[in-house]
Amino acid sequence: MPDQTLDLSEQAILQNSPRMDLNTRFSFRCGPAMDCFNRCCSDVAILLSPYDVLRLKNALRMDSSEFLGKSTLTMRSQDRHIPAVFLRMNEEMRKCPFVAESGCQVYPHRPWACRMYPLGMAEPKGPNAAAQRLYFLVKEEICHGHGAGKDKDQSVREWIEQQRLDPYDEMQVPFLALMSHPGWDNPENNLTEQKLAMYYMALYDLDRFRRFVSETRFLELFDVDEARIEAITEDDEELLEFAFDWLAFSLFQERRMKLRKPVGGAPAVAATTRRICCPTV
Numbered sequence: 001m002p003d004q005t006l007d008l009s010e011q012a013i014l015q016n017s018p019r020m021d022l023n024t025r026f027s028f029r030c031g032p033a034m035d036c037f038n039r040c041c042s043d044v045a046i047l048l049s050p051y052d053v054l055r056l057k058n059a060l061r062m063d064s065s066e067f068l069g070k071s072t073l074t075m076r077s078q079d080r081h082i083p084a085v086f087l088r089m090n091e092e093m094r095k096c097p098f099v100a101e102s103g104c105q106v107y108p109h110r111p112w113a114c115r116m117y118p119l120g121m122a123e124p125k126g127p128n129a130a131a132q133r134l135y136f137l138v139k140e141e142i143c144h145g146h147g148a149g150k151d152k153d154q155s156v157r158e159w160i161e162q163q164r165l166d167p168y169d170e171m172q173v174p175f176l177a178l179m180s181h182p183g184w185d186n187p188e189n190n191l192t193e194q195k196l197a198m199y200y201m202a203l204y205d206l207d208r209f210r211r212f213v214s215e216t217r218f219l220e221l222f223d224v225d226e227a228r229i230e231a232i233t234e235d236d237e238e239l240l241e242f243a244f245d246w247l248a249f250s251l252f253q254e255r256r257m258k259l260r261k262p263v264g265g266a267p268a269v270a271a272t273t274r275r276i277c278c279p280t281v
C-alpha cells in the first residue's frame, strides 16, 4: 500500500493511469481468501494525516507522544522542512506493526491510505481543490485484486462509502488548506524550527498540545470561549480543529484566534511575536 499522494505529479498520473471520477466503475476484490492477503501491509510508505494519528492512538488507548514514538517515523519535506509522519514498519521484516495473520488489527481505525487502496487521489493546489479531485487505480504486482471481482464491481463513490472515508475527508480539508497555504512561501513568516515543532505538536501530538493549552499561559493570552475550552478538553476532534485555527493564526497571522485585551484596552502583544506563538518561552 504505497503512499498514494506523495511524489505523484499530476502529469505522471495522467501519463500512467487513466483518470477516474466518482462515477467511474472498476473491478477489484480483496479479503482473506485472496492469495495475496496481507502482502500489501509490508514494505510500504504510509503517510499519516493528523486525523489518522488521532484515530490510531485512541484505538490503541495510547498517549499521542507514546504512539508517535513507537509506531511512526517523521521526515521533513525537502523544500520547506515541514514534518510529515509515516507509519513505522517493523525493522526486520518491514511489516506494518498492526498486521497479523488474520489481517489488520486496527481495521476500523486504519489510515486513510489503507482505506483508499487501490485507489489513489490527486487534487490541484488552491481554492476549490476538492471539486477538481481526480482518482486513479494503483496497480502493483503483489496485488491480485484487480479484475478478481465481478465486472465493474463498484464505482469510486461506492468504494469511498464502503471504506467509511467521510470523517477522514472532512478532517483532510483544513489539513490540506494549511499544507497548501501561500504563507509557507512568504519569507516574512520566518518559519523557524520552533514554529515547525509547534506545528508537529499541535497536529500530531494532540495530548501534549492539550496540556500545552491548559498548563501554560495560552488561555491567558487567547480569548477562547468557555464552551470551546470544554469541547477541546474532552474531544480530540474538537482539539484538532482548534489546532488548525491556532496554526493558521500563529504561522500565517490569519485572524482565527482572538487575543485577550489587558485591563486598560490595547491588545496584549502583537500577533506575530514569538511570545504569542509559543507561550511557554
Ligand code: SF4
Residues within 6 Å of the ligand: 001, 040, 041, 042, 046, 096, 097, 098, 099, 100, 103, 104, 105, 106, 107, 110, 111, 114
Ligand atoms: S494499518 Fe492495517 S491495513 Fe494499513 S498497512 Fe497496517 S495492517 Fe495493513
Ligand code: SF4
Residues within 6 Å of the ligand: 029, 030, 031, 034, 035, 036, 037, 038, 039, 040, 041, 117, 118, 142, 143, 144, 145, 146
Ligand atoms: S487484494 Fe490487494 S489489497 Fe487486498 S490483500 Fe491482496 S494485496 Fe492487499
